[in-house]
Amino acid sequence: MKRGRQVGSSGIDLPDDQHIREVEEEGYKYLGILQLDKTLNTKMKGKITSEYVRRVKKLCRSKLNGGNMISGINTWAVSVVRYSAGIVDWTVEELVSMDRRTRKIMAMNGCMHTRSNVARLYLPRKEGGRGLISIEECVNKESKSLHGYLRETTEWMLQAALKEKVLDEEETFQDYQKRRQEEKIRNWKEKHLHGEFVRQTAYVAGEDSWRWLRNGFLKKETEGLILAAQEQALRTNSIKHSIDKTSVTPLCILCGDSTETVRHIISGCKKLAQGEYRKRHDKVALRVHWEICRKYRIECTDKWYDHQPLAVAENRDARITWDKTVYTDKRLNHNRPDITLLRRDTQEWTLIDIAVPADQSIINTEEEKMAKYQELAFEIKRIHRASKVTVIPIVIGALGTTSKNAKTWHGKLALPDIVGSAQLSAILGTAHILRKVLCF
Ligand SMILES: [Zn+2]
Known part of the structure; x- marks a missing residue:
């Protein structure tokens, strides 16, 4: 180097007969970061940003489902930037703009609605978000955790680095994480339109309400659509008007x-x-019927969506009816549950009725269904000498909310993951309706 500029040379001979070659024009890499006489910040930033964007684009254009696309970005794309945290001197604006670009690419590829809530995108899936890692947050966290490491170390050289303020952080990693989490929840749930759905369903929603997000099986476009519907981001006539x-x-x-x-x-x-x-309701019912047939080893197709329910399906162990009137001496108003199940060994009856109402009214619907079939249950017990008659309402909100009681009801059926599969069928039905009416 002469006066801070690189000059040409044929390399340097070392005393132990080794030879250091001339450094290439764009510097040399130390731990993956370009350096010359100092870290080449501007050059590195350009390289990292374009590689990050390239990877995000590739993932958003792929056919991955919603869950896999996001974890793809988190592991394959974000890691490019994560590695540079605490070494390359990113400014807040540069990081925030990378996040903005990510959202833009997602929106352009139909993975996210342009008016969808931003904070929610970065919340964990089990809390109703989509679990994307924000670049700004990731770099800040890495830097804070490096700083925390320097503070705890007993190595004199690292202690010196701390004194030199190579990294300067006031907030600890844990405090930062907690603060950001709370901010994001506020920025979503307290928003007038974006948060209305979660505020209104908070009293009825059970823990499985976000199961569809946790599983991430939906197509990324459908996932974006359902979230936008919950946030009232879709342009319905009411929104266009007001x-x-x-x-x-x-x-x-x-x-x-x-x-x-x-x-x-x-x-x-x-x-x-x-x-x-009706179609949506029948799809959910079909799924439940198929699961019950499988449980009692009644012949049925391998795939639930090929299933053709018989009005009466039976074998030695059980008898299952589909949308069939149960005749009793007394004329009853409600005598046609979606599915009935009779276990021959115990003479236990189960009456199952399915509904996909507005998410806010799932508990009410459950109670209505319970009340509606009490009389029928009583009559069955009397006429058929049933040892026990259980009424099970399977009620899923149109946007996927499952009730607080869902576990108890579905537990009685003892079917593996019936909540998750019924929820998925309901959501797919709703997505179809939204697309049809709002012409997506
Ligand atoms: Zn209407």
Whole structure:
């Protein structure tokens, strides 16, 4: 180096007969970071950013499902930047803009709605988020954890590095993590429109409500659509009218009677009740029926969606009916549960009825169903000498909310992961309805 500039040389001979070659023009790499007489920050930043963006694009254009796409970004793309944390001097703006670009790429590829909540994207899936790692947060965390390491070390050289303020952090890793988490939850749940759904369902929602997100099986586009529907980010007539202030009527395009909100489209429109809602309901019921047939070893297809339920399916162990009236001496108003199951060995009856209502009213629907079939249960016990009759309502919110009681009800059926599969069927039905009505 001469006056801070690199000059040409043929390399340097060392006393032990080794030869150091001339450093290439763009510097040499030390632990993967380009250096010359100092770390080449600008050059490294450019390289890292473009590699990160390249990887994010590749993943967003892939056919991966929602869960795998996000974990792909987290492991394969974010790691490119993570490695440079605490070494390359990133500014906040540079990091924030990388996050912005990620969201833009996601939106352009249909993985995220442009008006969807940003904070929620970065919350863990088990808490209702999508579990993406934010670049800003990742670099800050790495830097704080390196600083924490320096503070604890007993090595004199590292202690000297701490004194030199190579890294300077005031907040500890744990405090930072906690603070960011709380901020994100606030930025989502306290927002007027974005948070309304979670606020309204908080009292009825059970722990399995986010199971579909945790599993991440949905296509990334469908995942984005359902989250946007929960956040009222979709442009329904009601939103166009009151938020976008366009001259459009706020009324439903199909029935023209009620305000066209997401809730109305997915669970309240009388024009959809017999067709689309019925189809969605039947898909959930079909899944449950198939699972029960399998449990009692009644012949059925390998794949649930090929399943063709018989009105009466039976073998030595059990008898299962599908959408069939149970005749009793007394005329009853409600005598046709979706599915009935009779176990021959114990003479136990189970009456199963399925519904996919608005998420806010799942507990009410459950109670209604329980009340509706009490009389039938009583009659069956009397006429058929059943040892026990259990009524099980399988109620899933149209946007996937499962009730607090779901575990108890479904536990009685003792079917493996019936909650998750019923939830998935309900959500897919809803996504179909939303696409149809809002013309995606
Ligand atoms: Zn309508």
